[in-house]
Amino acid sequence: MKSIKIKADNLNVYYGEKQALFDVSMYMEEKQVTALIGPSGCGKSTFIRCLNRMNDVIDICKVQGKIEIDGNDIYAPDMQVEQLRERVGMVFQKPNPFPKSIFENVAYGPRIHGIAEHKSDLEEIVVTSLKKAALFDEVKDRLYDAGTGLSGGQQQRLCIARAISVNPDIILMDEPCSALDPIATARIEELMGDLKTEYTIIIVTHSMQQAARVSSRTGFFHLGKLVEVDKTETIFSNPSDQRTQDYITGRFG
Amino acid sequence: MGFILISLIILIGITSYFLGNLRAKNLRTSNQKNLKSLSHYYGYYVALWAVVPALLILLMITSFKSFFIEQYVLSDFIALGSYTETELSLLFTQIENTAMGIKLFDENTILIDGAVNKLNYINKTSENLTYVTVLGLSGLLVLYSLFNINNKLNSRKIVEKFLLVLYFTCSLVAIMTTVGIIFSLLYETLRFFSQVPITDFLFGLNWSPQRVFVREAGDLDTRDLANAFGAVPLFAGTFLIALIAMCVSVPVGLLTAIYMSEYASPKVRDWAKPIIEILAGIPTVVYGFFAALTVAPLVRDIGQGAGLTVSSESALAAGFVMGIMIIPFISSLSDDVIKSVPQSLREGSYAMGATKRETIVKVLLPAALPGIVGSFLLAVSRAIGETMIVVMAAGLNAKLTANPLDAATTITTQIVVILIGDQEFDSPKTQSAFALGLTLFVVTLALNFIALQVVKKYTERYD
Numbered sequence: 001m002k003s004i005k006i007k008a009d010n011l012n013v014y015y016g017e018k019q020a021l022f023d024v025s026m027y028m029e030e031k032q033v034t035a036l037i038g039p040s041g042c043g044k045s046t047f048i049r050c051l052n053r054m055n056d057v058i059d060i061c062k063v064q065g066k067i068e069i070d071g072n073d074i075y076a077p078d079m080q081v082e083q084l085r086e087r088v089g090m091v092f093q094k095p096n097p098f099p100k101s102i103f104e105n106v107a108y109g110p111r112i113h114g115i116a117e118h119k120s121d122l123e124e125i126v127v128t129s130l131k132k133a134a135l136f137d138e139v140k141d142r143l144y145d146a147g148t149g150l151s152g153g154q155q156q157r158l159c160i161a162r163a164i165s166v167n168p169d170i171i172l173m174d175e176p177c178s179a180l181d182p183i184a185t186a187r188i189e190e191l192m193g194d195l196k197t198e199y200t201i202i203i204v205t206h207s208m209q210q211a212a213r214v215s216s217r218t219g220f221f222h223l224g225k226l227v228e229v230d231k232t233e234t235i236f237s238n239p240s241d242q243r244t245q246d247y248i249t250g251r252f253g
Numbered sequence: 254m255g256f257i258l259i260s261l262i263i264l265i266g267i268t269s270y271f272l273g274n275l276r277a278k279n280l281r282t283s284n285q286k287n288l289k290s291l292s293h294y295y296g297y298y299v300a301l302w303a304v305v306p307a308l309l310i311l312l313m314i315t316s317f318k319s320f321f322i323e324q325y326v327l328s329d330f331i332a333l334g335s336y337t338e339t340e341l342s343l344l345f346t347q348i349e350n351t352a353m354g355i356k357l358f359d360e361n362t363i364l365i366d367g368a369v370n371k372l373n374y375i376n377k378t379s380e381n382l383t384y385v386t387v388l389g390l391s392g393l394l395v396l397y398s399l400f401n402i403n404n405k406l407n408s409r410k411i412v413e414k415f416l417l418v419l420y421f422t423c424s425l426v427a428i429m430t431t432v433g434i435i436f437s438l439l440y441e442t443l444r445f446f447s448q449v450p451i452t453d454f455l456f457g458l459n460w461s462p463q464r465v466f467v468r469e470a471g472d473l474d475t476r477d478l479a480n481a482f483g484a485v486p487l488f489a490g491t492f493l494i495a496l497i498a499m500c501v502s503v504p505v506g507l508l509t510a511i512y513m514s515e516y517a518s519p520k521v522r523d524w525a526k527p528i529i530e531i532l533a534g535i536p537t538v539v540y541g542f543f544a545a546l547t548v549a550p551l552v553r554d555i556g557q558g559a560g561l562t563v564s565s566e567s568a569l570a571a572g573f574v575m576g577i578m579i580i581p582f583i584s585s586l587s588d589d590v591i592k593s594v595p596q597s598l599r600e601g602s603y604a605m606g607a608t609k610r611e612t613i614v615k616v617l618l619p620a621a622l623p624g625i626v627g628s629f630l631l632a633v634s635r636a637i638g639e640t641m642i643v644v645m646a647a648g649l650n651a652k653l654t655a656n657p658l659d660a661a662t663t664i665t666t667q668i669v670v671i672l673i674g675d676q677e678f679d680s681p682k683t684q685s686a687f688a689l690g691l692t693l694f695v696v697t698l699a700l701n702f703i704a705l706q707v708v709k710k711y712t713e714r715y716d
Contacts, residue, residue, distance in 0.1 A: 057603060059518075085606035092604075096597035099620045108615070109605045162605065 002029035005170065005200045006051060011065035013046050013055065020046045024065075024226045026219055033192060033201045035211035035232065038221035039252065044204045047221070048172050051202065052088040053081050069170070086113055089163030093175040095155035097147035097162070102139050105147040105158055106130060109166035125165055133161035134191050153184025160191065164199070171195065173203040177210065189214050208248055212236050220244045258311065258384060262391055266304040269395045273299030276402055288402075290409035298408035301415055302398035307391040314383050322379065326372045329364050348372055438694065441687035448681045449482045454688060457483020460651035462671060462682040482685050484692070486653040490568065490661035494643060495636040497572025497657055498579060502632055505576075506583025507625070513584065514591040515613055526588075533581040537641040544574035544646035556658055564648070568661035571647035575639055579632040586631065590624025591617055623708040630704035634697050640665035664689045 006028040013021040021043045028034045036044040046055070053074065055061040067074050074084050086109070097105050106126040109115070116122035126143070130136035135157040139150070147158050156176060163171055173192075177185040192201060192214050205211050211218050212232060219229035220243075228241045239245045246252055274296035281288055288295070323345050330336055330344060348368045402408070446454070461481050509529065513522055549570035556563030594617050602612040618625070640663075648660035649670055671686040 052604060054600065054604060057600065082606040082608055085604055090604035092597060092600060094597055096595070096601040098598060098601065098616050108602075108607075112605065112607050112611050112615070159601070162601075166605065 005030040007068045009066040014062045016060040022225045026229045030200050033196050033215040035215035035218045036204045037211050042221040043224040044221045048204050052085050086166050087168050088170045089168040090172040091159050091176045094179050097155050097158050101144045102147045103143040106161050106165045129161040129165040133157045153180050170200045175204050262307050265391050266300045269303040270296040270300040287404050289407040294408040295402050297412045299398045302394040303391050307387050311387050322375050326368050438691045441684050442691045445684035445688045454482050458485050459483045460486050486651040487664045491663040494568050494572045498575040498636040501576025502579045506580045509584035510587035513588045530581050540574050540578050541641040541645035544570050544642050548574050549646050563658040564660045566648035566660045567658050568647050569657040571643050575642050579635050582632045583628045586628035587625045590621040594620045626707050630700050664693050
């Protein structure tokens with residue numbers, strides 16, 4: 001049994017009057033990939049956005065319940081959101097590099113958190129992050145070109161490099177491959193395999209094959225409820241809930 | 254006459270639309286003819302034939318009519334050969350007035366009586382002739398186009414082609430106007446520079462065109478001309494006041510935009526934004542007396558309290574009020590561009606653990622920069638072109654100064670001063686207004702050009 005990194009307890013989330021998550025309780029293991037699957041609008045993205053408090057940005061969003069990372073309640077009043085997000089990085093559905101150079105994109109996090117003391121430290125962080133994101137060889141000659149000029153797959157890897165530049169514990173990935181072609185998707189999946197040796201990864205995905213390929217545990221969400229969470233092999237070979245069975249066999253969703 | 258005739262043409266147009274439509278439908282049902290377009294396109298086709306040539310002919314008739322009438326009415330006087338062109342046109346006006354029953358001549362000579370009769374006759378005839386020509390043409394073309402409808406005619410294509418020509422003509426109107434204005438400016442400016450050397454105008458330090466005016470046009474001293482039209486004090490004044498205005502409006506406008514787009518709740522935004530935009534709707538003359546009656550005395554009192562000499566009309570007062578006036582240009586446009594930065598960039602920055610301020614300064618403002626620069630340049634053009642506030646609050650005295658507490662004047666203000674009242678259009682004083690106008694135009698054009706380049710360079714790099 002791996003040690004538990006994240007623990008959610010009776011999580012309820014409301015968007016104004018509408019309840020988006022109902023009593024979700026689950027844990028995620030350290031340095032493993034946990035996949036969240038389910039049909040559109042089932043609440044999996046809402047759940048992942050609670051883990052780095054990105055839902056704070058939305059005014060009408062209200063979160064009840066408890067989420068602990070390494071045993072610390074991240075919704076506690078004395079929790080600094082900025083520090084939480086430094087430890088919990090995020091990669092979005094659509095690649096969203098800043099309109100800056102490749103270098104500046106990766107240097108953004110270290111700069112705002114004051115991680116690099118000298119320019120040489122910063123350069124080292126940028127190079128290592130790009131290498132970890134398997135992008136360095138492709139862009140090493142044009143670090144000062146616009147990040148937005150890269151291809152979609154490269155942009156997404158740039159966003160991964162940006163996320164790991166501040167050396168987080170956890171990386172949240174919200175459908176990171178849904179805007180990419182199969183080859184770029186394969187590269188990102190390969191990358192996830194490398195990254196999980198250092199980081200705890202939570203990935204939301206529409207593709208069940210992807211969940212099966214990359215994750216060790218999988219949670220299935222339906223209509224705002226966590227229907228089932230278990231080892232990935234179990235979910236895909238021997239699910240205990242009829243709804244999970246129906247979803248993975250393609251009867252709905 | 255024009256109104257009735259145009260109404261008639263339009264009436265024919267509407268009727269012929271229905272006729273064309275009907276005929277197309279009949280052809281379709283009775284002859285089993287396979288028409289190429291939908292019936293109503295044949296309606297449009299006939300209506301276009303009914304209206305467009307008729308209107309064009311009407312336009313031609315009305316523009317050339319007066320010339321021919323004048324020639325005809327004055328033919329006896331022209332035959333005498335003892336009148337100049339100016340006298341002839343004066344005479345024609347007198348005859349026109351006499352025809353309307355105003356008594357202008359001491360005694361009506363046979364020639365004048367004859368001319369008045371001719372005028373009455375030709376007016377009546379030409380009116381009738383116009384009616385017949387225009388309506389006849391319209392009717393003939395309706396008949397022609399109605400019989401032209403057959404299965405080979407693709408009326409939809411013709412209608413589309415006509416619309417294309419119409420769009421092109423409309424855009425040509427704007428372009429031709431611009432070209433026309435530039436040429437009239439250029440023409441007068443060149444006449445001005447033929448009397449005053451361009452270097453004196455651009456680099457001279459003394460602006461006092463009144464001095465030239467008091468002399469007789471005949472004995473203008475070239476030395477006098479050279480000393481009177483040095484525009485540098487005006488350029489300096491314009492620059493100074495625009496600079497003060499930008500110093501007020503850029504920080505206030507930009508911070509307002511940031512507050513409105515990133516911090517204000519939708520409720521605050523809903524009532525605050527329209528109020529700010531009202532600022533842009535206040536007539537500049539109202540700003541003018543606000544500047545002259547409230548701000549200028551205030552500036553003077555504060556300045557005197559601090560032991561400075563402040564004139565009662567100061568560049569500072571005018572610039573300050575102008576700055577307030579252009580705040581909405583900056584805040585509204587910048588607000589829009591900041592708001593239009595994709596939400597994904599904000600989320601990306603927050604997800605890195607950036608604070609709101611860091612996100613705004615490091616991601617949103619750089620991403621919105623082209624639009625923000627655009628709004629600044631729009632505001633500068635507005636400040637340079639603004640006249641009323643300066644006339645009322647900064648004075649008319651063309652003095653070369655960099656002191657914002659002194660009176661100053663701008664290019665636009667001097668144009669107003671020069672052209673107020675009766676002016677001879679061939680004196681260098683009046684023509685200098687055109688030279689100033691052209692200078693202003695060139696400066697504004699250059700600003701726009703620079704703005705475009707900045708925006709283009711930036712977008713090429715990052716988008």
